[in-house]
Amino acid sequence: MKKRILLGALGLVLVFSSPLVADEKLSMSPEDRALYEEMLENNPADIYVEEGSELLEEYIGGEAGLAKFLGVSEDELPKYLAGFPRYIKKIGMVVAIDQMLQAAMYANGKKPFKLKSSQMDAMAAYTKSIANGEKINIDINANEHMKEYYKLGKKVFEMRRGGRGLSCYSCHSPDIVGMRLRMQILPDLGAPKVKAAATWPAYRMTKGKMFTLQKRFQQCMKNALLAKIPLGSKHMVALEVYVTNMAKGQEIHIPGLKR
Template identity: 40%
Template sequence: MKAKKTIGALFISGAVFGTFAAEGISAEDWALYQEGINPGEVFAEEVGGALFEKPMGPEGKSCASCHTKNGEVEERVATAAAYYPKYDPSCGKVISLEQRIQLCQKKYQGVKPFSLKSKENTALTTYLFYLAAGTPINVDISSPAAKEYYEYGRYVFTLKRGKRHLSCQVCHEFAVGKLLRMQWLKPLGKDPIMGSEGSRAADHWPAFRMTKNKVQTLQQRFIGCQKQAGQKPLPLGSKEMVALELYVKSLSNGVELKTPGLRR
């Protein structure tokens, strides 16, 4: 009972995770952002798009030189973001889109890949999601490798850990409908839970975070949640993080991407 009371207090007071005044943004500013230009789209076009066109490596190859035909990005690349994470035969495992970018840089461009936490990798990832906007999410969870990662992702989602003994499930299944940091907790998928509408989280990440003044990927957002929950963050690109992304993204299968998103 003591543990339940402690967890409940987090959602009532919001004290553990900070306050709206300290970390939030006013409704007025939020409205201005919604009516104006999404900085995430600017980042995708100007930074990510430029990197997509930039020649790199000993042979001066760019992403565009391999994946552009008649001035247009080929469809399989322009829609790829909707299908990742996915199994990659050359790696023998499920990988994220960010890792696929790294693989291309090393294998085809002959350069040292951008790190998963770098601005450059995030920019290229965001650009590909920007191109894929409007494409229905359709991550594979039925093939043997994908099913293994899906099930492991569900395990990571439900695993309570850290000094506050929290999990993704605690906030986004057990506590839906409660108030945390002046925002209502919602399910992460498309389906409602206990009368609370699903947030379809995977359809708007990467997103520009107004409170961070930068674009973050879904895995980078997971790290923020984990830190706030008092957990040791999972490494970007780890099996645990990729599996968690696959699981969460699968909850929105069939929903069209609205990327990059705009979040507080």
């Protein structure tokens, strides 16, 4: 039996279904499902990841240059990358992978790509893919900086904003997870089948392009009619820290594939 719940703030109807009815396949047409299955084998974002490999080589010196900048060995690099966002002493702040790459480019005498650029998306995707097969090992208790960012990220996640008073928590609280919004199941961001932070950057079928996790956050904000938090800002990185910690222990698989 279905239970309809009207959320006045959203002005939309969310429908709660049994686990069987709530199968993800109901969020797609049979045609889209077939396309999704095909793309699992041939993800269009693989092209962006390959481009990112070339950019990393040209601007930072490849994996060897990146490892040198981070002060780790090439063998240690995959596991180290699985711990982002993290505090980097030479940068002096908690950063996501793309900001770290900007700093590495600058240290290498190159003009850094802007965070909103497709080149940065590609390089960030490749860099995170180096950690494929590793498990997310972010440490929110590593130092006072990480503790501060985690606390701020939780605040941003739960903060109600805009005329409708919505927050990330409005759609991803335990009471809402499993319901539907526009025929799409609202997920638990840390669940093994979702593991959001472990599968972004990802290719979005509905948009026909690849997005980073922070850009996905901005899309959600736009859809909820909220002011978008700037990419790379303290509040945005803190939000990524908080959401990444939800998927701690989940295996990284980049690029992901999303509806």
